[in-house]
Amino acid sequence: MDNDYWSFESCLSEQQKIPCTLKLEVGNHGNLLGASESDLHVGGKVSIPMWLAPTLILNDWLDFNIPPPFMQRVKRALNADARSVRLSALVGNGGEWYGFGKLVADILEESQAKELQGVLLTTFKERFVDLMDQAQHFGSLPGSAADNMGDRGSDFREGLEMTERELFLLGQESAKAVRLWYESTDRKEH
Template sequence: MGEVQFEGLVAMSSYYDIDSILTDAQKVPCTFELTVPGLGYIDGNLGQDMKQGTKVELPLWLGEMLAVSNNITLDNPSCLSPRVLNALKADPKTVDLRALAPHFYGLGARMLELYPYPDLIDTLSDTLKTRAAVIADQAHNPRGAIGEGADFLRGLDETERQLFRAAHDSAKGVRMWIAVQKKK
C-alpha cells in the first residue's frame, strides 16, 4: 500500500478500493525502451514484436510494472501536461477535470509516487484548495446547481464529487437540525 499526501489530500492504493482500481486503470503514455518479442498485440500487431521506441498508452498498473523492470518509460499523461498545469495555475475553476481524467487527483498522486514532477504537487494542492471553496459554496447553496454552477459541477473529478456529496449532506443535516431546534 503506497500513500502520497499533498496538503490534506491523501491518495491510498488499496486492493479493495474501487477508486484506486479505477485510478490504476487510467491510460498513461509509455515508450518501450527495448524490443520485446511477441508483445506487438498491445499495439495491434498480432504476432509481431514490440519495437524499441514504440509509444503506446497502457493502464497505469501495467505501465508501472513494466517501468520498474526498465522495459518502458512512463511519459507524462496529457491531463498533467504543462498546458493543463498552466491552465490550472491561471484559473483552476474553469478547467473541466472530469474530461481530462475522471480520477484526476488520484492519477496525479500516483504519478508523484513514481516520478518527481516539478510544480505538480503545488499545482494540485492549489487547484484543490481553490476548487474546494467553490464546491463548498455550491453544496451549501440549494440553488447552486443552476446555470454556471451546473457546468462547474459536471467538471468535478471523483475526489471533488465525494467532497461535494459530503459538504451537501452535512449542510442538509445542519438545516434539518436547525428546523428541529426551532420546533422545540
C-alpha cells in the same frame, strides 16, 4: 485516494492509461499491450494502465511520458483559474484526476514530482472552497429550488472529478441534515 488495496478509488485511479515508449522488443505480445499488431519494436508507443506501469518502468523496459491530463497546457490553464478547468473532461467521467496525478508523481523524479504535487495541491485548495460553498448551498435548499443556479456554478459542478464529487455529496448531505433539523419540531399539536 489512498494507495490501499481495497479502495475503489485507488482502483479507478490506477486504470487510467499512461503513454509509454518501448525500450525492448516484444514479440507476439502486442495485443496484450493494446496494440493492433502482435510484434512491437523498440521505440514503439503503447498505452499502459497505471497499475502496470511502475513495474515495467522500474525494470527499464519502458520510458513514459507525462500523460495528457498533466501536460503544460493544462497546468497553464490551472494557473490562470483553477476553478474554470473541467477536470472531469481530462480524465473521463468518473475519473480520478487527483489520484491519477499522485500516482504519476510517485514515479517521477523528485523535482518533477514536487512540482506536480504542488500543482495538484494548489488546484485542490483553490477549488475546494467553491466546492464547499456550492455543496452547502444545494444542501440548504429544499427540493428543486436548486435548479435555478447561475451558469458558472453548473459549469463548475459538471467539471468536478470523482474525489470532488464525493466531497460535494458529503457537504450537501450534512447541510441537508442541519436544515431538516432546524425545520423539525417536537411541539405537541393541541
